Amino acid sequence: MTDVANRAGTRRTYTHREVMEILSGLLLALLTSMISTSVVGTALPTIVGDLGGQDQLSWVASATLLTMTVSTPLWGKLSDIFGRKLMFQTALVLFVAASVVAGLSQNMGMLIAARAAQGLGAGGLSALTQVILGDVVEPRERGRYSGYVGAVFGVSTVAGPLLGGFIVDASWLGWRWCFYVCIPLAVIAFAVIQKVLRLDHEHRDARIDWWGAFTITGAATSFMLVLSLGGHEFDWNSPWTYGLCALGVIMILLAVVAERRATSPILPPRLFGNRTFVLASLASLLVGIAMFGAMIYLPQYLQIVKGMSPTDSGLMTLPMVVSLFLGSIVSGRIVTRTGRWKLFPVAGMVLVAVGLGLLSRLHVDSGYLVIGLDIAVFGVGLGLTMQMLILAAQNAAELRDMASTTSGVSFFRSLGGAVGVAAYGAILTNKVKSEMTSLMTAAHIRPSGSGTTLSLGTPEAIGKLPDPIRAIVLEAFARGMQMVFLVGVPAALLGVVAVLFLREVPLRSSGGAQTRRPAHAENS
Template sequence: MASMFLSSLDQSIISTAMPTIVGELDGVEHQGWLITIYILAVAVVMPMYGKAGDSWGRRWPFLIAVALFTLASAGAGFAGSFAELVIWRGIQGLGGGGLMILSQAIVADIVPARERGKYMGPMGALFGVAAVAGPLLGGWFTDAHDWRWAFWVNIPVGLLALAVAWVTLKLPSHRSDKRIDVLGAVLMTLGTSGLIVVATWESMVGSYDLGDTRLTGLVLGTVVTWGVFVAVELRAEDPILPMRLFRNSVFTLATAIGLVIGMGMFAALGFLPTFLQMATGVGVTQSGFLMIPMMVGMMATAIASGIAITKTGRYKIYAIAGMGIATATLVWMTTITADISMLQYSAMIFVLGAGLGLVMQTVVLAVQNAVDPREIGTATSANNFFREIGAALGTALFSSIFTSRLVAGLDDVFAGAPQTGGEAAPSSLTPQVVQALPAPLKDGVVAAYADALAPAFWYLVPLLALGFVLAFFVREIALSDVAGMVARGEAVTEAQAVAGTTAEPEAVGDVPAAGVPAGHDRDLEPVAASGPAEDG
């Protein structure tokens, strides 16, 4: 939980501190790279960590990920230049991608799917907490202390996680005699890099100019790279992203739902604080506090649904309900106006959080329960990978729509206004400047923000509606009573150890192998598996 929180937190913690950071380090022109490099690194390594954990065991990849992330946090905090900070942020992402994936896969290794909901629920809630707490903490550190604490805060938590994992994480390691899919890894890195850069092109370059040969070349190169990647993976002995997973309808549908969740959730989170600052005049930190209702809603439903899934064994209904609630709430959010009350605003984002909390970890559980136990890490990482891609694409799409509408609206507001000084130009508005404007002009600016934000949500509604429809077609498979390590033959239950029996390593799907009795198997004893054990 600590490691997953760190990884999720660092996707958003610098968003509110960004103006101060780039101003101090002279990086205003390239500030987009601070977020892009982290998202890119996380997305690229997710499938690699998942595959490494399936092939060689998860203990050492997890320890390496924690160490990388903690070291990079220290380096970022002490960075003396913008270039140094970008490099350390990239290294942070290389560790952060492993933390998010391996924490979920380790739970799947040691907890049966039948009981996994009560563990995955809090993890899903923690993801939502991090998404809201990131901007809040980043703003507080910047206002009250130093922006460098946004990175230094990770060090004690990272060291604690590393120490606890080193002592207690006794998972078996083993050697794989299959050839490493180097070409697949290289192509995935290139393809993901191209996709992320295209998605964030506007924030880094300025605009999507179809006549720009650089952009055209990048798009074509990205499409070709992904085509070659698919061809390579179909032929690889041990592919980093097996194409056969997409023949599993549960995996495909759940992954598609994860993609649209990423697109909708991060787009909404990214622009609501900006609207609040402009409309109400609250500061950076205070606007973060106003996102707390969303966090509360997500925590409540994620934990409650996890407990309910453990008791009943039914999970499909929560994915359907969650997507339905999130879709309806986005429709509701298209009614946001400049004079919206904070009570109504809080109700909106609380319900949105509640919907997302019902579905986020439920789709991960569905994926893990539907695939071969020997590919739990690969399947989990693929599901999260597509959610990260969705977040990048959704934020880019929403940003383009919102910004274009906002610029047009502000131009109209200032067109007939008297000269008020350069500080009140549309291109240089800040919350403080807006609050100091004459009343008619201030009302016009706030209305322009509301008129740009509310209709933009309509572009996200069809995406979430598609996820709602897809949730009905997810096949509900009975949750297994056998943990992943037992199903793979890497561990036996306490009862089996006493009886002198072992698990058969021939289980296919997250179902009991022959000779493995159903029941609770949380107390596991590791056994040698698919090669000489190195530890555990």
């Protein structure tokens, strides 16, 4: 059984069966949002082609990640005020409604707005899953359950592109069903949560830190707009870049002032006095940089360089999913038995660095067995790391700061992902351009406009290029991918340093000495 102290100072007991019932609803909702987000990647070329907005593709791709990142800390605070269950269901309904609107989109503006709303819902589902798990399971027992969260992440990474490829290729469905496919799963998840989730909710001073919300969101949005759109919508060396960066710095300074003065801040300043929270957030930021970059750009290597179809490239990532699943589950169970956790994020970050180093050695003629083994090493590293960092932060936090701590760590991981995706995209673009120019010059081929840019069409179009040009393009992309993965290695190694400095605070098996004020049962 899992014991959790409630607000009245007594203890509420959740059996393993009850925890699994709650977890099933949480994970089904999380899986719904993550698959619905990743399924669109395969279909994006078709979608923007149909709606006539190729020049706005970057906005479609970045809108969800942007709003998901900036909203994460807000959901934690709102759940403190209005209750976990209500906010989780609100996030789920918002995500589904936005998905329906996206499926009904008649133009790019409507689609981009819907994708931004999808990100708001996805941010709530991602953050509150961890918050609720922290409420119903003590840290000592949490390892055995948190592994499933990591497994859902891995499964959705593969299932999304596979499902997207099938939907787009099926003439009787069409790309709009990439957004509708989540509805049945969401309805089931909502019903399960409604039935099984029973949490005690403390009435607090229901004053929302609006000024903190505005400044934190403004700071994150400013920097993410630069990272997501710089080099595409505007030049890096441009007034837009400098203006947004300056705005971001100003917003950070205002956020510090706002959070120090707020009665109930979104990110309490005391969290940054907690060494474990700071190091776990830093490590999560670095994990996000390494993880999202590799996951986003690995399919490009498989589809462009290796000539695989979207479906086949999704299947090729199965070794990562299996290894991530096993790493999450096995490490979680060991932590539950022993109470020792630090070894896993240390070993995990080392394996992430090793995996990225191995991936940086892939070339045009790399065998599928080698690719699979390299991906598996990377997956094990992620499985040992992601949930352990949240567990460590939750274990070191005061009970009143559980939601803020959890959403804060998740926020920094999402922010790292945005940084990684944007940085790797810029690196890949510049590297491929320079390599193509160099290889064409060496082959005494006069480079044409299309031959020196990334406007080469789909992977299928690249595969149909004349043989000399095709070989050059594939080699240039292979070298570009090598650089992308190699640049991720220093980020992973910095993550190793961050987790080495974490103190291994013994995992709590009870609520500790901290008490909570009387409460009433949350509405069911």
